[in-house]
Amino acid sequence: MQLDLDRMRDKIKASQWALADIDWDAPGRELVTNDPDLYPKLKAFMADLMWIEHVGARGFAAMAKKTPNDTLREIYTYFHAEEQRHANAEMALMQRWGMLDGEGLPEPNINIRLVVEWLDAYADDMPLSVLGSVIPMLEIALDGALCKFLLETVKDPVCHAAFEKINADEARHLGVDFHVLEMLGHSPVYRQTLQMAGKLIDPRLLIGILAYLPLLNRMRDNLVELGLKEERLYEAIRKYRRVGGTPGGLRNPWFQLISRHGGWMVNRRNRLYHVPVDALVRLTGRIPPRLLPQVPSWVHELTWKPTA
Amino acid sequence: MRCPTSGILSRQREREQKNPMNPTMTTSPQARRNARPQDPSVLHTYETLIVGAGFAGLGSAIRLRQAGIRDIVILERGHAVGGTWRDNQYPGAACDIPSNLYSYSFAQNPDWSRAYSGSREILSYVEGLVRQYELAPLIRFGQDVIELSFDKASRRWLAKTAAGQTYGARTVVMAQGPLSNASFPDMPGIGSYQGHKIHSARWDHGYDFAGKRVAVIGTGASAIQIIPELVKQAGFVKVFQRTPGWVLPRPDYGTPNWMRALFRRAPAAQAALRQALYAAHESMATGLIWRTPASRMLEQVASLHLRSQVPDTWMRRQLTPDYRIGCKRVLVSNDYYPALRQPNAKLITWPIATLSPRGIRTVEGVEHQADCIVFATGFDVSKTGTPFPIHGLGGRLLSEDWQRGAQAYRSVSVAGYPNLFFTFGPNSGPGHNSALVYMESQIDYIVQGVRLVIEQDLKWLDVQEGAQQRYNAAIQRRLAGTNWNSGCKSWYLTEDGFNGSMYPGFATQYRLQMHRLPQGDYSLVR
Ligand SMILES: Cc1cc2nc3c(=O)[nH]c(=O)nc-3n(C[C@H](O)[C@H](O)[C@H](O)COP(=O)(O)OP(=O)(O)OC[C@H]3O[C@@H](n4cnc5c(N)ncnc54)[C@H](O)[C@@H]3O)c2cc1C
Ligand SMILES: [Fe+2]
Ligand SMILES: [Fe+2]
Numbered sequence: 107m108q109l110d111l112d113r114m115r116d117k118i119k120a121s122q123w124a125l126a127d128i129d130w131d132a133p134g135r136e137l138v139t140n141d142p143d144l145y146p147k148l149k150a151f152m153a154d155l156m157w158i159e160h161v162g163a164r165g166f167a168a169m170a171k172k173t174p175n176d177t178l179r180e181i182y183t184y185f186h187a188e189e190q191r192h193a194n195a196e197m198a199l200m201q202r203w204g205m206l207d208g209e210g211l212p213e214p215n216i217n218i219r220l221v222v223e224w225l226d227a228y229a230d231d232m233p234l235s236v237l238g239s240v241i242p243m244l245e246i247a248l249d250g251a252l253c254k255f256l257l258e259t260v261k262d263p264v265c266h267a268a269f270e271k272i273n274a275d276e277a278r279h280l281g282v283d284f285h286v287l288e289m290l291g292h293s294p295v296y297r298q299t300l301q302m303a304g305k306l307i308d309p310r311l312l313i314g315i316l317a318y319l320p321l322l323n324r325m326r327d328n329l330v331e332l333g334l335k336e337e338r339l340y341e342a343i344r345k346y347r348r349v350g351g352t353p354g355g356l357r358n359p360w361f362q363l364i365s366r367h368g369g370w371m372v373n374r375r376n377r378l379y380h381v382p383v384d385a386l387v388r389l390t391g392r393i394p395p396r397l398l399p400q401v402p403s404w405v406h407e408l409t410w411k412p413t414a
Numbered sequence: 415m416r417c418p419t420s421g422i423l424s425r426q427r428e429r430e431q432k433n434p435m436n437p438t439m440t441t442s443p444q445a446r447r448n449a450r451p452q453d454p455s456v457l458h459t460y461e462t463l464i465v466g467a468g469f470a471g472l473g474s475a476i477r478l479r480q481a482g483i484r485d486i487v488i489l490e491r492g493h494a495v496g497g498t499w500r501d502n503q504y505p506g507a508a509c510d511i512p513s514n515l516y517s518y519s520f521a522q523n524p525d526w527s528r529a530y531s532g533s534r535e536i537l538s539y540v541e542g543l544v545r546q547y548e549l550a551p552l553i554r555f556g557q558d559v560i561e562l563s564f565d566k567a568s569r570r571w572l573a574k575t576a577a578g579q580t581y582g583a584r585t586v587v588m589a590q591g592p593l594s595n596a597s598f599p600d601m602p603g604i605g606s607y608q609g610h611k612i613h614s615a616r617w618d619h620g621y622d623f624a625g626k627r628v629a630v631i632g633t634g635a636s637a638i639q640i641i642p643e644l645v646k647q648a649g650f651v652k653v654f655q656r657t658p659g660w661v662l663p664r665p666d667y668g669t670p671n672w673m674r675a676l677f678r679r680a681p682a683a684q685a686a687l688r689q690a691l692y693a694a695h696e697s698m699a700t701g702l703i704w705r706t707p708a709s710r711m712l713e714q715v716a717s718l719h720l721r722s723q724v725p726d727t728w729m730r731r732q733l734t735p736d737y738r739i740g741c742k743r744v745l746v747s748n749d750y751y752p753a754l755r756q757p758n759a760k761l762i763t764w765p766i767a768t769l770s771p772r773g774i775r776t777v778e779g780v781e782h783q784a785d786c787i788v789f790a791t792g793f794d795v796s797k798t799g800t801p802f803p804i805h806g807l808g809g810r811l812l813s814e815d816w817q818r819g820a821q822a823y824r825s826v827s828v829a830g831y832p833n834l835f836f837t838f839g840p841n842s843g844p845g846h847n848s849a850l851v852y853m854e855s856q857i858d859y860i861v862q863g864v865r866l867v868i869e870q871d872l873k874w875l876d877v878q879e880g881a882q883q884r885y886n887a888a889i890q891r892r893l894a895g896t897n898w899n900s901g902c903k904s905w906y907l908t909e910d911g912f913n914g915s916m917y918p919g920f921a922t923q924y925r926l927q928m929h930r931l932p933q934g935d936y937s938l939v940r
Binding site for chain 1: 768770775776
């Protein structure tokens with residue numbers, strides 16, 4: 107996938123929107139709040155979704171520090187902020203639906219907390235090749251499965267208005283993500299493989315993987331709870347493989363690893379994968395929150411308020 | 415107001431009285447001002463015309479007169495002298511090179527109140543120069559030069575001003591300032607903002623910040639001086655940062671009385687301090703201009719400075735540059751970081767999407783409402799064009815010659831533009847030392863050029879094309895290895911990354927090259 111990065115950057119700059127562009131008090135709230143069946147599940151789902159956006163934002167912040175290309179750095183700086191905007195907008199929806207207790211942030215689940223901790227400690231040390239290969243997977247899963255599903259389930263027009271804007275941003279994110287995935291595959295395969303082998307025994311990355319896997323399984327459980335067909339996730343993973351499977355992408359061992367992992371994750375019959383990872387979910391569930399350090403200060407930048 | 419230059423005033427006056435070249439005017443200035451000749455054929459032809467009455471213009475006039483050039487006119491578009499220091503009167507404005515070095519060596523001031531004096535004190539120093547050297551009669555205020563052309567037939571330059579006047583002169587000194595044009599930046603939505611707008615270089619002293627929500631755009635040299643002051647005055651201050659700078663601690667102190675007394679009595683002591691400061695700044699060049707172990711050391715000093723003042727890791731990350739030290743102007747401040755941590759201040763690093771009627775919308779989707787926006791966004795620096803059209807020999811136009819980046823010979827002369835001399839010309843910028851050190855050596859070089867033209871009654875003095883090319887090839891070769899050209903975007907570079915601003919070397923090297931005007935590289939046309 108070839109992309110003119112300069113034009114993309116200009117397009118991104120020309121396509122900005124703000125929370126204030128949406129009327130958060132427009133009618134339609136009761137389409138969610140009057141549905142006692144949907145409400146608690148949607149609350150959990152929205153909290154996950156909003157946290158994933160926020161975590162993605164931090165990932166882009168790390169990428170911005172990594173890329174040697176000025177234009178790409180600027181694009182990632184924007185994506186960092188845009189993912190934050192998505193998290194903010196999703197919080198604004200939660201606020202509209204009375205899902206925020208007081209003014210505070212929705213409580214992150216323990217797996218989110220672990221990923222946040224990991225990102226804060228190590229994301230800036232990860233090479234572009236790791237981040238640049240994981241992020242498209244997260245993005246395509248969000249864009250291809252979660253958001254579409256949400257829109258089918260929730261009828262509130264304000265939710266649709268917000269996601270129309272969010273999805274337009276995501277289309278640009280995906281364009282850049284897969285462009286970079288392709289570029290990353292352009293150095294010699296043996297060198298990439300060696301570098302990956304070296305990285306895979308880096309404890310910092312291993313901890314990251316240990317934080318990331320249970321989060322995905324927990325997300326999947328929450329989704330199924332809400333009524334998402336797992337087939338939708340399959341589709342998203344297949345799309346990652348299809349879109350990312352360019353000549354460059356295929357040469358990128360991280361892409362190979364991640365798309366293979368995606369296959370394991372959506373296949374519940376793969377006991378070799380799911381038994382230990384589900385055990386991890388349970389295990390992490392037992393970590394007493396007081397053992398975790400304070401959330402890093404970047405988390406407190408989240409807000410549902412359109413003006414400050 | 416206390417006049418900080420009284421000491422030098424008296425000393426200088428004594429010297430001038432002994433000086434046989436004590437300037438006396440050939441015509442009364444009043445008579446000349448009233449004449450205002452418009453017909454070029456009856457135009458008075460000055461020996462030298464100087465554009466701008468800032469440090470450079472006034473310094474040139476002083477040195478030219480000391481060298482016997484008497485018929486000088488200074489055209490100044492403003493209504494007061496001082497340039498930079500007349501315009502930059504924002505709260506906290508000060509120099510970031512110690513005053514003892516940021517002043518003329520030929521007019522030392524024993525009375526600087528601080529190591530880094532404030533804008534007003536620097537301005538009084540400049541005003542002191544005007545009084546001491548009796549420059550006032552030379553200056554024509556309200557004369558904005560809009561065009562310069564060399565008239566080959568009458569072998570003189572003609573300067574047109576916005577007021578519709580024309581001045582003629584044998585030689586011209588360009589001293590219009592590298593950072594004298596400021597305007598609000600071309601940001602999306604800027605026209606829609608309905609609050610109060612202030613540019614750092616055109617401060618609005620009538621605006622009361624008490625209790626106001628203030629946004630500051632920019633985190634460069636001016637911003638980091640303004641912000642601590644605003645945080646003291648305003649209700650809440652939001653600082654919008656695009657790129658952080660490296661910030662070094664500022665060894666500021668109030669000058670003790672004994673020191674002033676000493677300097678007044680023993681100017682040699684002050685000269686020694688100046689030398690020491692000069693040497694200290696020269697040694698910084700090794701780290702700031704090139705990538706050396708010293709750069710790493712300076713970066714560590716800056717990082718420690720940050721670490722000691724900002725405990726939060728994320729905020730430190732936001733404030734840590736991802737380019738080499740020296741690539742952009744290095745900042746010095748002790749109170750910038752602490753100011754950002756005040757309860758009524760906040761650093762915002764989200765990119766700005768647009769200005770809106772009530773504030774600033776950043777890309778994370780939030781509208782940051784503000785009663786007032788302070789633009790500390792720097793200056794309109796023309797790296798390719800010229801501030802106004804300059805026509806040289808054979809109808810050439812300087813902005814065309816400079817289309818792909820400004821070029822000159824030793825930063826002062828440009829081939830095809832005879833008898834024209836630049837202060838702060840191409841590749842004369844210091845990254846580590848006082849601009850006035852560079853300026854002094856430019857001025858002394860220019861004095862040699864002007865004297866050649868006037869004393870030998872040359873038609874013109876024009877640098878040879880080949881000499882200029884050789885000089886620039888060497889400069890650009892040397893620039894390639896510097897931190898400025900190491901990949902960060904800065905106002906030193908053109909869009910294509912051409913560096914026509916900075917001098918790649920020590921101030922001492924620069925002074926050496928400016929010591930003597932090499933006549934062999936010029937055409938002297940009689
Ligand atoms: C806030 C600030 C702080 C600085 N601090 C330092 C420092 O600490 N150390 C350092 O070395 N340098 C510093 N500088 C750089 C500073 O610009 C120079 O040191 C020096 O003051 C420049 O003097 P100048 O005479 O060349 O230009 P200016 O002081 O800008 O004077 C130029 C004059 O020309 C006039 N003019 C411009 N165009 C025209 C025209 N077309 N017609 C007629 N008149 C015109 C202007 O009105 C102005 O009066 C600082 C600059 C700024 C803006
Ligand atoms: Fe997103
Ligand atoms: Fe995204």
